[in-house]
Amino acid sequence: MNIPDGILCSKTHEWVLEENGEALIGLTDWAVEQLGDVVFIELPEVGSVFGKDEVFATIESVKAASEIYMPVSGEILEVNEQLINSPELINEDSYSAWLVKIKPSNYQEDANGLMEYDDYKDEVQ
Protein backbone atom coordinates (compact mmCIF):
# COMPACT_ATOMS: atom_id res chain seq x y z
CA MET A 1 0.00 0.00 0.00
CA ASN A 2 1.37 3.38 -1.05
CA ILE A 3 0.25 6.53 0.71
CA PRO A 4 0.14 9.09 -2.13
CA ASP A 5 2.15 12.26 -1.54
CA GLY A 6 0.13 15.32 -0.74
CA ILE A 7 -3.07 13.73 0.51
CA LEU A 8 -5.05 15.52 3.19
CA CYS A 9 -7.24 13.65 5.67
CA SER A 10 -10.43 14.55 7.51
CA LYS A 11 -11.45 13.78 11.07
CA THR A 12 -14.15 11.52 9.59
CA HIS A 13 -11.41 9.43 7.87
CA GLU A 14 -11.65 10.46 4.22
CA TRP A 15 -8.60 11.45 2.19
CA VAL A 16 -8.47 13.96 -0.68
CA LEU A 17 -5.76 14.42 -3.30
CA GLU A 18 -6.02 17.62 -5.34
CA GLU A 19 -4.26 18.10 -8.67
CA ASN A 20 -4.92 20.63 -11.44
CA GLY A 21 -8.40 21.60 -10.28
CA GLU A 22 -9.60 18.01 -9.81
CA ALA A 23 -9.51 15.83 -6.71
CA LEU A 24 -9.74 12.16 -5.81
CA ILE A 25 -11.51 11.18 -2.59
CA GLY A 26 -11.17 7.92 -0.70
CA LEU A 27 -11.16 6.34 2.74
CA THR A 28 -8.07 6.13 4.95
CA ASP A 29 -6.44 2.77 5.65
CA TRP A 30 -7.22 3.25 9.35
CA ALA A 31 -10.95 3.61 8.59
CA VAL A 32 -10.98 0.54 6.37
CA GLU A 33 -9.16 -1.45 9.03
CA GLN A 34 -11.89 -0.51 11.51
CA LEU A 35 -14.67 -1.47 9.09
CA GLY A 36 -13.37 -4.95 8.32
CA ASP A 37 -14.57 -6.81 5.21
CA VAL A 38 -16.23 -4.31 2.86
CA VAL A 39 -19.07 -5.95 0.93
CA PHE A 40 -20.93 -3.10 -0.77
CA ILE A 41 -20.33 0.52 -1.67
CA GLU A 42 -23.07 2.91 -2.74
CA LEU A 43 -21.60 5.74 -4.79
CA PRO A 44 -23.28 9.01 -5.90
CA GLU A 45 -24.37 9.91 -9.44
CA VAL A 46 -21.97 11.71 -11.70
CA GLY A 47 -22.95 15.37 -11.89
CA SER A 48 -24.36 15.57 -8.37
CA VAL A 49 -23.00 18.32 -6.13
CA PHE A 50 -22.17 18.00 -2.43
CA GLY A 51 -21.09 20.49 0.23
CA LYS A 52 -18.20 19.90 2.60
CA ASP A 53 -19.12 17.36 5.31
CA GLU A 54 -22.20 16.19 3.41
CA VAL A 55 -22.80 12.43 3.09
CA PHE A 56 -22.03 11.39 -0.51
CA ALA A 57 -21.62 7.61 -0.25
CA THR A 58 -22.27 4.63 1.99
CA ILE A 59 -19.94 1.76 2.66
CA GLU A 60 -21.22 -1.54 4.03
CA SER A 61 -19.08 -3.98 5.93
CA VAL A 62 -20.46 -7.35 7.02
CA LYS A 63 -21.40 -5.81 10.35
CA ALA A 64 -22.70 -2.32 9.58
CA ALA A 65 -23.37 0.51 7.14
CA SER A 66 -21.19 3.62 7.44
CA GLU A 67 -21.69 7.00 5.84
CA ILE A 68 -18.88 8.74 4.00
CA TYR A 69 -18.55 12.52 4.10
CA MET A 70 -17.16 14.99 1.57
CA PRO A 71 -13.82 16.30 2.89
CA VAL A 72 -14.21 19.27 0.47
CA SER A 73 -17.20 20.54 -1.50
CA GLY A 74 -17.56 19.89 -5.20
CA GLU A 75 -19.22 18.21 -8.16
CA ILE A 76 -18.85 14.47 -8.85
CA LEU A 77 -16.96 14.01 -12.14
CA GLU A 78 -16.42 10.26 -11.98
CA VAL A 79 -17.05 7.32 -9.65
CA ASN A 80 -14.75 4.31 -9.31
CA GLU A 81 -16.94 1.75 -11.15
CA GLN A 82 -14.57 -1.08 -10.23
CA LEU A 83 -15.70 -0.85 -6.61
CA ILE A 84 -19.31 -1.59 -7.54
CA ASN A 85 -18.48 -5.18 -8.46
CA SER A 86 -15.32 -5.56 -6.39
CA PRO A 87 -15.84 -3.61 -3.16
CA GLU A 88 -13.17 -5.76 -1.49
CA LEU A 89 -10.51 -3.81 -3.44
CA ILE A 90 -10.86 -1.13 -0.81
CA ASN A 91 -9.66 -3.62 1.84
CA GLU A 92 -6.56 -4.32 -0.22
CA ASP A 93 -5.51 -0.70 -0.77
CA SER A 94 -7.85 2.15 0.01
CA TYR A 95 -5.54 4.67 -1.75
CA SER A 96 -5.56 3.04 -5.17
CA ALA A 97 -9.25 2.21 -4.60
CA TRP A 98 -10.42 5.83 -4.64
CA LEU A 99 -14.18 6.40 -4.44
CA VAL A 100 -14.91 9.49 -6.52
CA LYS A 101 -13.21 12.13 -8.63
CA ILE A 102 -14.60 15.61 -8.08
CA LYS A 103 -14.28 19.15 -9.28
CA PRO A 104 -13.75 21.04 -6.01
CA SER A 105 -15.71 24.28 -5.76
CA ASN A 106 -13.83 25.94 -2.93
CA TYR A 107 -10.72 23.86 -2.36
CA GLN A 108 -8.40 26.33 -0.65
CA GLU A 109 -10.88 27.25 2.06
CA ASP A 110 -12.34 23.74 2.47
CA ALA A 111 -8.90 22.18 2.83
CA ASN A 112 -8.11 24.41 5.79
CA GLY A 113 -9.51 22.09 8.40
CA LEU A 114 -7.86 18.96 6.94
CA MET A 115 -4.71 17.25 8.23
CA GLU A 116 -1.60 15.96 6.56
CA TYR A 117 -1.39 12.16 6.66
CA ASP A 118 1.22 11.98 9.44
CA ASP A 119 -0.78 14.31 11.67
CA TYR A 120 -3.91 12.32 10.94
CA LYS A 121 -2.13 9.06 11.85
CA ASP A 122 -1.01 10.61 15.16
CA GLU A 123 -4.55 11.71 15.86
CA VAL A 124 -6.17 8.29 15.33
CA GLN A 125 -3.50 6.28 17.12
Next chain:
Amino acid sequence: MEADIQDKKTFLYDEHLKLGAKMVPFGGWMMPVQYEGIIKEHNATRNFAGLFDVSHMGEVYVRGKESLEYLQKIVPQDISTLKEGCAIYCQLPNKDGGLIDDLIIYNVKNIDIEADYFIVINASRIDFDIPFMKEEAKNFNVEIVNKSDDFSMLALQGPNAKYIIQKMGVEFELQPKFFTIQKTELNKIPVLLTRTGYTGEDGFEIVFENKYAKELWNMILSFKDEFSVVPVGLGARDTLRLEAGLPLYGHELDENTTPIESSLGFFVPKEKKEDYNGKTLILAQKLKQKPLRKKLFAFVMEDRQIARNGYDVYIEGKKAGYVTSGAPSPTLGKNIGFCMIEFENLDSNLVTRLNNNQESLGIIIQVMVRNKLYNARITKKPFVKKNYEK
Protein backbone atom coordinates in the same frame (compact mmCIF):
# COMPACT_ATOMS: atom_id res chain seq x y z
CA MET B 1 -12.92 0.32 21.81
CA GLU B 2 -12.40 1.04 25.51
CA ALA B 3 -14.19 -1.20 27.97
CA ASP B 4 -16.95 0.31 30.03
CA ILE B 5 -16.27 0.02 33.74
CA GLN B 6 -19.27 -2.28 34.08
CA ASP B 7 -18.49 -4.51 31.10
CA LYS B 8 -17.20 -7.87 32.29
CA LYS B 9 -14.26 -9.73 30.82
CA THR B 10 -14.16 -13.47 30.21
CA PHE B 11 -11.15 -15.49 31.39
CA LEU B 12 -9.93 -15.39 27.78
CA TYR B 13 -9.86 -11.60 27.42
CA ASP B 14 -6.04 -11.44 27.28
CA GLU B 15 -5.91 -14.29 24.75
CA HIS B 16 -8.28 -12.36 22.47
CA LEU B 17 -6.07 -9.28 22.66
CA LYS B 18 -2.98 -11.38 21.89
CA LEU B 19 -4.71 -12.68 18.78
CA GLY B 20 -5.41 -9.12 17.66
CA ALA B 21 -9.17 -9.29 18.21
CA LYS B 22 -11.34 -6.20 18.01
CA MET B 23 -13.25 -6.08 21.26
CA VAL B 24 -16.79 -4.73 21.57
CA PRO B 25 -19.33 -4.52 24.37
CA PHE B 26 -22.03 -7.20 24.06
CA GLY B 27 -24.64 -8.15 26.64
CA GLY B 28 -22.62 -6.58 29.45
CA TRP B 29 -19.34 -8.18 28.35
CA MET B 30 -16.30 -7.11 26.36
CA MET B 31 -16.22 -9.71 23.60
CA PRO B 32 -14.17 -10.26 20.41
CA VAL B 33 -16.19 -9.23 17.36
CA GLN B 34 -13.51 -10.40 14.93
CA TYR B 35 -9.89 -11.55 14.73
CA GLU B 36 -8.74 -11.79 11.12
CA GLY B 37 -12.00 -10.87 9.46
CA ILE B 38 -15.63 -11.90 9.61
CA ILE B 39 -15.84 -13.54 6.17
CA LYS B 40 -12.68 -15.55 6.71
CA GLU B 41 -13.85 -16.73 10.12
CA HIS B 42 -17.31 -17.53 8.77
CA ASN B 43 -15.94 -19.64 5.91
CA ALA B 44 -13.42 -21.36 8.17
CA THR B 45 -16.28 -22.51 10.42
CA ARG B 46 -18.34 -23.79 7.46
CA ASN B 47 -15.39 -25.57 5.85
CA PHE B 48 -13.07 -26.54 8.71
CA ALA B 49 -13.52 -25.50 12.32
CA GLY B 50 -14.13 -22.33 14.33
CA LEU B 51 -13.48 -21.79 18.04
CA PHE B 52 -15.72 -19.33 19.89
CA ASP B 53 -15.38 -17.95 23.41
CA VAL B 54 -18.98 -18.09 24.63
CA SER B 55 -18.11 -17.73 28.31
CA HIS B 56 -20.55 -14.82 28.52
CA MET B 57 -23.45 -17.29 28.23
CA GLY B 58 -25.26 -18.06 31.47
CA GLU B 59 -25.48 -21.47 33.14
CA VAL B 60 -28.12 -22.57 35.62
CA TYR B 61 -28.46 -25.67 37.80
CA VAL B 62 -31.96 -26.88 38.59
CA ARG B 63 -32.18 -29.48 41.35
CA GLY B 64 -34.73 -30.89 43.76
CA LYS B 65 -37.63 -33.32 43.93
CA GLU B 66 -39.89 -31.20 41.76
CA SER B 67 -37.35 -30.20 39.10
CA LEU B 68 -39.42 -31.76 36.35
CA GLU B 69 -42.72 -30.27 37.53
CA TYR B 70 -41.01 -26.89 37.76
CA LEU B 71 -39.59 -27.04 34.24
CA GLN B 72 -42.98 -28.17 32.90
CA LYS B 73 -44.36 -24.89 34.30
CA ILE B 74 -41.77 -22.57 32.76
CA VAL B 75 -41.36 -23.87 29.18
CA PRO B 76 -43.88 -24.89 26.48
CA GLN B 77 -41.88 -28.03 25.64
CA ASP B 78 -42.60 -31.39 27.27
CA ILE B 79 -39.62 -32.06 29.54
CA SER B 80 -41.09 -35.36 30.79
CA THR B 81 -39.95 -37.03 27.57
CA LEU B 82 -36.42 -35.61 27.77
CA LYS B 83 -34.17 -38.59 28.37
CA GLU B 84 -31.14 -38.57 30.64
CA GLY B 85 -28.11 -37.09 28.89
CA CYS B 86 -30.30 -35.38 26.27
CA ALA B 87 -30.92 -31.74 25.44
CA ILE B 88 -33.90 -29.79 24.13
CA TYR B 89 -34.25 -26.27 22.71
CA CYS B 90 -36.83 -24.34 24.76
CA GLN B 91 -38.30 -20.92 25.28
CA LEU B 92 -39.02 -19.12 28.56
CA PRO B 93 -42.38 -17.35 28.19
CA ASN B 94 -43.85 -14.76 30.54
CA LYS B 95 -47.48 -15.03 31.67
CA ASP B 96 -48.66 -13.37 28.44
CA GLY B 97 -46.73 -15.72 26.17
CA GLY B 98 -43.97 -13.22 25.27
CA LEU B 99 -40.43 -14.54 25.60
CA ILE B 100 -38.10 -13.70 28.44
CA ASP B 101 -35.38 -15.79 26.82
CA ASP B 102 -34.64 -18.89 24.77
CA LEU B 103 -32.52 -21.64 26.26
CA ILE B 104 -31.26 -25.18 26.07
CA ILE B 105 -32.24 -27.60 28.84
CA TYR B 106 -30.09 -30.68 29.49
CA ASN B 107 -31.28 -33.62 31.56
CA VAL B 108 -28.16 -34.35 33.65
CA LYS B 109 -29.63 -36.79 36.17
CA ASN B 110 -27.23 -39.47 34.90
CA ILE B 111 -24.25 -37.12 35.17
CA ASP B 112 -22.22 -36.55 38.29
CA ILE B 113 -22.87 -32.83 38.80
CA GLU B 114 -24.96 -31.16 41.48
CA ALA B 115 -27.99 -30.73 39.31
CA ASP B 116 -30.93 -32.62 37.85
CA TYR B 117 -31.18 -30.27 34.88
CA PHE B 118 -28.56 -27.97 33.41
CA ILE B 119 -29.71 -24.89 31.49
CA VAL B 120 -27.76 -22.57 29.21
CA ILE B 121 -29.20 -19.06 28.84
CA ASN B 122 -28.31 -15.88 26.96
CA ALA B 123 -25.69 -13.54 28.48
CA SER B 124 -27.84 -10.44 28.04
CA ARG B 125 -30.79 -12.15 29.79
CA ILE B 126 -29.12 -13.58 32.91
CA ASP B 127 -30.33 -10.66 35.03
CA PHE B 128 -33.89 -11.20 33.81
CA ASP B 129 -34.02 -14.99 33.75
CA ILE B 130 -32.60 -15.70 37.20
CA PRO B 131 -35.04 -13.53 39.23
CA PHE B 132 -37.93 -14.86 37.13
CA MET B 133 -36.84 -18.47 37.52
CA LYS B 134 -36.33 -18.03 41.26
CA GLU B 135 -39.74 -16.43 41.67
CA GLU B 136 -41.37 -19.30 39.78
CA ALA B 137 -39.42 -21.78 41.92
CA LYS B 138 -41.22 -20.61 45.07
CA ASN B 139 -44.17 -22.86 44.19
CA PHE B 140 -42.02 -25.97 43.84
CA ASN B 141 -39.63 -28.09 45.85
CA VAL B 142 -36.73 -27.01 43.68
CA GLU B 143 -33.52 -25.03 43.88
CA ILE B 144 -32.22 -22.68 41.15
CA VAL B 145 -28.48 -21.99 41.22
CA ASN B 146 -26.94 -19.36 38.96
CA LYS B 147 -23.60 -20.91 37.93
CA SER B 148 -22.80 -18.28 35.29
CA ASP B 149 -19.76 -16.92 37.11
CA ASP B 150 -18.33 -20.37 37.82
CA PHE B 151 -18.02 -21.65 34.28
CA SER B 152 -16.29 -20.69 31.07
CA MET B 153 -17.65 -22.02 27.80
CA LEU B 154 -16.23 -22.63 24.34
CA ALA B 155 -18.00 -23.59 21.13
CA LEU B 156 -16.03 -25.66 18.64
CA GLN B 157 -18.01 -25.74 15.41
CA GLY B 158 -17.53 -27.04 11.90
CA PRO B 159 -16.87 -30.32 10.08
CA ASN B 160 -13.40 -30.71 11.63
CA ALA B 161 -14.62 -30.25 15.21
CA LYS B 162 -15.04 -33.99 15.81
CA TYR B 163 -11.47 -34.71 14.69
CA ILE B 164 -10.12 -32.17 17.16
CA ILE B 165 -12.21 -33.67 19.97
CA GLN B 166 -10.89 -37.08 18.97
CA LYS B 167 -7.31 -35.83 19.15
CA MET B 168 -8.06 -34.53 22.63
CA GLY B 169 -8.96 -38.00 23.81
CA VAL B 170 -12.61 -38.72 22.98
CA GLU B 171 -12.99 -41.29 20.20
CA PHE B 172 -15.77 -40.75 17.62
CA GLU B 173 -18.02 -43.49 18.97
CA LEU B 174 -17.69 -42.10 22.50
CA GLN B 175 -18.44 -38.51 21.49
CA PRO B 176 -21.86 -37.17 22.47
CA LYS B 177 -24.50 -37.56 19.74
CA PHE B 178 -26.50 -34.61 18.40
CA PHE B 179 -28.22 -32.70 21.24
CA THR B 180 -26.76 -34.78 24.05
CA ILE B 181 -24.36 -34.03 26.89
CA GLN B 182 -21.69 -35.97 28.74
CA LYS B 183 -19.13 -35.41 31.46
CA THR B 184 -15.71 -36.26 30.12
CA GLU B 185 -12.10 -35.12 29.90
CA LEU B 186 -10.31 -33.34 27.09
CA ASN B 187 -6.61 -34.01 27.58
CA LYS B 188 -7.31 -34.55 31.30
CA ILE B 189 -9.33 -31.33 31.69
CA PRO B 190 -12.77 -32.15 33.17
CA VAL B 191 -15.56 -30.75 31.00
CA LEU B 192 -19.21 -31.02 30.14
CA LEU B 193 -19.20 -31.81 26.44
CA THR B 194 -22.36 -31.25 24.37
CA ARG B 195 -23.14 -31.78 20.68
CA THR B 196 -24.86 -28.42 20.21
CA GLY B 197 -24.10 -25.04 18.72
CA TYR B 198 -25.33 -21.89 17.04
CA THR B 199 -23.88 -22.12 13.55
CA GLY B 200 -25.84 -24.84 11.70
CA GLU B 201 -22.66 -26.94 11.59
CA ASP B 202 -21.80 -30.11 13.45
CA GLY B 203 -19.92 -29.19 16.57
CA PHE B 204 -19.56 -29.07 20.31
CA GLU B 205 -20.04 -26.77 23.22
CA ILE B 206 -17.66 -27.24 26.12
CA VAL B 207 -18.40 -26.08 29.67
CA PHE B 208 -15.68 -26.14 32.33
CA GLU B 209 -14.24 -24.38 35.36
CA ASN B 210 -12.81 -20.92 34.66
CA LYS B 211 -9.28 -21.94 35.69
CA TYR B 212 -8.94 -24.18 32.61
CA ALA B 213 -10.01 -21.50 30.11
CA LYS B 214 -6.60 -20.48 28.72
CA GLU B 215 -5.23 -23.99 28.61
CA LEU B 216 -8.22 -25.40 26.74
CA TRP B 217 -8.48 -22.45 24.36
CA ASN B 218 -4.83 -22.68 23.35
CA MET B 219 -4.90 -26.47 23.21
CA ILE B 220 -7.71 -26.38 20.65
CA LEU B 221 -6.06 -23.60 18.64
CA SER B 222 -2.86 -25.67 18.51
CA PHE B 223 -4.67 -27.82 15.90
CA LYS B 224 -4.51 -24.85 13.53
CA ASP B 225 -2.19 -26.54 11.04
CA GLU B 226 -3.71 -30.00 11.27
CA PHE B 227 -7.41 -29.08 11.15
CA SER B 228 -7.44 -25.39 10.09
CA VAL B 229 -9.23 -24.27 13.25
CA VAL B 230 -9.40 -20.49 13.75
CA PRO B 231 -10.73 -18.26 16.54
CA VAL B 232 -14.10 -16.79 15.57
CA GLY B 233 -15.70 -13.61 16.93
CA LEU B 234 -19.25 -12.44 17.41
CA GLY B 235 -19.39 -10.98 13.90
CA ALA B 236 -19.18 -14.37 12.21
CA ARG B 237 -21.22 -15.95 14.99
CA ASP B 238 -24.03 -13.64 13.87
CA THR B 239 -23.74 -14.37 10.12
CA LEU B 240 -23.46 -18.11 10.82
CA ARG B 241 -26.56 -18.28 13.02
CA LEU B 242 -28.48 -16.06 10.60
CA GLU B 243 -27.71 -18.35 7.65
CA ALA B 244 -28.79 -21.30 9.81
CA GLY B 245 -32.10 -19.52 10.49
CA LEU B 246 -31.51 -19.37 14.25
CA PRO B 247 -33.04 -16.51 16.25
CA LEU B 248 -31.12 -14.09 18.47
CA TYR B 249 -32.75 -12.75 21.62
CA GLY B 250 -33.50 -9.02 21.39
CA HIS B 251 -33.80 -9.29 17.63
CA GLU B 252 -36.18 -12.10 16.64
CA LEU B 253 -37.36 -12.77 20.20
CA ASP B 254 -38.67 -10.40 22.84
CA GLU B 255 -41.13 -10.06 25.70
CA ASN B 256 -43.96 -8.92 23.42
CA THR B 257 -43.73 -11.75 20.90
CA THR B 258 -44.86 -15.35 21.37
CA PRO B 259 -42.77 -18.28 20.11
CA ILE B 260 -45.41 -18.90 17.42
CA GLU B 261 -45.12 -15.29 16.23
CA SER B 262 -41.32 -15.66 16.21
CA SER B 263 -41.78 -18.64 13.87
CA LEU B 264 -40.68 -21.17 16.47
CA GLY B 265 -43.99 -23.07 16.24
CA PHE B 266 -42.09 -26.17 15.16
CA PHE B 267 -40.63 -26.41 18.67
CA VAL B 268 -43.95 -25.94 20.48
CA PRO B 269 -45.89 -29.17 21.06
CA LYS B 270 -49.59 -29.26 20.13
CA GLU B 271 -50.39 -31.06 23.32
CA LYS B 272 -49.00 -30.81 26.79
CA LYS B 273 -51.14 -31.71 29.75
CA GLU B 274 -49.39 -29.48 32.29
CA ASP B 275 -50.13 -25.78 32.44
CA TYR B 276 -47.23 -23.49 31.54
CA ASN B 277 -46.73 -19.74 31.50
CA GLY B 278 -48.44 -18.15 28.52
CA LYS B 279 -50.05 -21.45 27.52
CA THR B 280 -53.49 -20.01 26.70
CA LEU B 281 -52.22 -17.71 23.95
CA ILE B 282 -49.30 -19.81 22.74
CA LEU B 283 -51.38 -22.95 22.31
CA ALA B 284 -54.34 -21.09 20.76
CA GLN B 285 -51.95 -19.58 18.20
CA LYS B 286 -50.27 -22.92 17.60
CA LEU B 287 -53.67 -24.57 16.94
CA LYS B 288 -54.75 -21.59 14.78
CA GLN B 289 -57.63 -20.88 17.14
CA LYS B 290 -56.38 -17.36 17.64
CA PRO B 291 -54.90 -15.09 14.94
CA LEU B 292 -51.28 -14.05 15.10
CA ARG B 293 -50.68 -10.36 15.72
CA LYS B 294 -47.45 -10.48 13.76
CA LYS B 295 -45.03 -13.02 12.38
CA LEU B 296 -41.35 -13.40 11.73
CA PHE B 297 -40.26 -14.07 8.13
CA ALA B 298 -36.96 -14.89 6.50
CA PHE B 299 -36.13 -12.90 3.37
CA VAL B 300 -33.51 -12.57 0.66
CA MET B 301 -32.78 -9.14 -0.84
CA GLU B 302 -33.21 -8.98 -4.59
CA ASP B 303 -30.98 -5.92 -4.76
CA ARG B 304 -27.45 -5.47 -3.50
CA GLN B 305 -28.49 -3.27 -0.59
CA ILE B 306 -28.19 -4.81 2.86
CA ALA B 307 -31.15 -4.76 5.22
CA ARG B 308 -30.10 -3.96 8.78
CA ASN B 309 -31.75 -4.35 12.16
CA GLY B 310 -34.49 -1.71 12.58
CA TYR B 311 -35.00 -0.82 8.91
CA ASP B 312 -38.68 -0.41 7.93
CA VAL B 313 -40.41 -3.08 5.84
CA TYR B 314 -43.22 -2.32 3.38
CA ILE B 315 -45.65 -4.55 1.51
CA GLU B 316 -47.66 -3.22 -1.41
CA GLY B 317 -46.61 0.31 -0.51
CA LYS B 318 -47.73 0.12 3.13
CA LYS B 319 -45.50 0.05 6.18
CA ALA B 320 -45.79 -3.52 7.40
CA GLY B 321 -43.02 -4.09 9.92
CA TYR B 322 -39.29 -3.95 10.50
CA VAL B 323 -36.07 -5.87 9.97
CA THR B 324 -34.92 -7.76 13.07
CA SER B 325 -31.55 -8.97 11.70
CA GLY B 326 -29.88 -8.53 8.35
CA ALA B 327 -26.45 -9.18 6.87
CA PRO B 328 -24.65 -10.32 3.79
CA SER B 329 -24.53 -14.13 3.65
CA PRO B 330 -20.94 -15.16 2.92
CA THR B 331 -22.09 -18.67 1.95
CA LEU B 332 -24.83 -17.57 -0.48
CA GLY B 333 -23.30 -14.34 -1.72
CA LYS B 334 -26.69 -12.68 -1.19
CA ASN B 335 -28.05 -10.38 1.46
CA ILE B 336 -30.42 -12.06 3.88
CA GLY B 337 -32.42 -11.25 6.96
CA PHE B 338 -35.39 -11.71 9.24
CA CYS B 339 -38.28 -9.27 9.52
CA MET B 340 -41.30 -8.98 11.79
CA ILE B 341 -44.47 -8.31 9.78
CA GLU B 342 -47.32 -6.75 11.79
CA PHE B 343 -50.72 -7.89 10.54
CA GLU B 344 -52.92 -5.18 12.06
CA ASN B 345 -53.10 -2.77 9.13
CA LEU B 346 -52.65 -5.22 6.28
CA ASP B 347 -55.26 -6.33 3.76
CA SER B 348 -56.98 -9.53 4.99
CA ASN B 349 -56.17 -11.52 1.81
CA LEU B 350 -52.52 -10.69 2.28
CA VAL B 351 -52.65 -11.74 5.94
CA THR B 352 -54.21 -15.07 4.89
CA ARG B 353 -51.37 -15.67 2.45
CA LEU B 354 -48.75 -14.66 5.02
CA ASN B 355 -50.29 -17.06 7.55
CA ASN B 356 -49.96 -19.95 5.14
CA ASN B 357 -46.38 -21.21 5.20
CA GLN B 358 -46.38 -22.37 1.58
CA GLU B 359 -48.24 -19.37 0.16
CA SER B 360 -46.07 -16.88 2.02
CA LEU B 361 -42.97 -18.04 0.16
CA GLY B 362 -42.10 -15.72 -2.70
CA ILE B 363 -44.17 -12.76 -1.49
CA ILE B 364 -42.28 -9.62 -2.36
CA ILE B 365 -41.61 -7.16 0.46
CA GLN B 366 -39.69 -3.92 0.37
CA VAL B 367 -37.01 -2.77 2.75
CA MET B 368 -36.35 0.94 3.26
CA VAL B 369 -32.62 1.49 2.93
CA ARG B 370 -31.45 5.10 3.15
CA ASN B 371 -34.87 6.46 2.15
CA LYS B 372 -35.36 4.18 -0.84
CA LEU B 373 -37.35 0.96 -1.09
CA TYR B 374 -35.61 -2.19 -2.32
CA ASN B 375 -37.28 -5.52 -3.09
CA ALA B 376 -36.80 -8.65 -1.05
CA ARG B 377 -38.49 -12.04 -1.30
CA ILE B 378 -39.88 -14.05 1.59
CA THR B 379 -38.10 -17.38 1.76
CA LYS B 380 -37.79 -20.54 3.84
CA LYS B 381 -35.43 -20.84 6.77
CA PRO B 382 -32.74 -21.98 7.10
CA PHE B 383 -31.03 -20.02 4.34
CA VAL B 384 -28.18 -22.53 4.33
CA LYS B 385 -28.78 -26.24 4.86
CA LYS B 386 -27.79 -27.45 8.30
CA ASN B 387 -24.86 -29.79 8.45
CA TYR B 388 -25.53 -31.62 11.70
CA GLU B 389 -24.28 -35.15 12.37
CA LYS B 390 -27.25 -37.04 13.72
